[in-house]
Amino acid sequence: MADEIPLRGGVAIPRSELSWRFSRSSGPGGQSVNTADSRVELRWNLAESGALPSVLRTRALERLAGRLVDGSLVVFAQEHREQLRNRRAAEARLVALVTAAIAPGPAARRPTRPSRGAVQRRLDGKRARAITKQQRRRPED
Structure with missing residues (x-):
């Protein structure tokens, strides 16, 4: 196995920063008497890791809080x-x-105004709906 686990953009997690713990699994491979400890717990100290630049570490700490x-x-x-x-x-x-946590956020939305045709279609739809609802009412005597 390599010394690092690659993430994205040249960023990698050194395997020396990972700690492993093994125990009996509750599911397949963990019920018999002569089984190995097949359940795996992988722990990585993100707060003290030097693998990520400070900007990415801050972003990951916020998103994975x-x-x-x-x-x-x-x-x-x-x-x-x-x-x-x-x-x-x-x-x-x-x-x-970690890859999802360090990914940049979506680009900022640039506000736009609806076109004149879109406004007209919306108003026409509202008028048609109002007429439909008026026809459902009881007739006035």
Whole structure:
């Protein structure tokens, strides 16, 4: 395996900053007596990491605030029977979370005004709807 996990734009997470913890899985591969610890917990201390530039780290900390535990991003994987496949799944989840968190936001919306035709169509629709509702009323005596 490589020394770093690539994210985007030349940014990568060093594997030395990751901490792994293994335990018995509640699902496949975790119920029998002679099974390996197939459940994987991957922890990365985002708040103290030097892998991200300060701008990206701040953006990621803001966007992932609800998922952080003491400044660390924790990802679990237990859907596979093999520990190695769960490790890969946890890494893939970590990459997806961090990549989405450091992505730039959408471009600012430039306000526009509706065209004259659009305004006219809207008013015509409102008039037609008003006439439809007037015809549903009881006739005035």
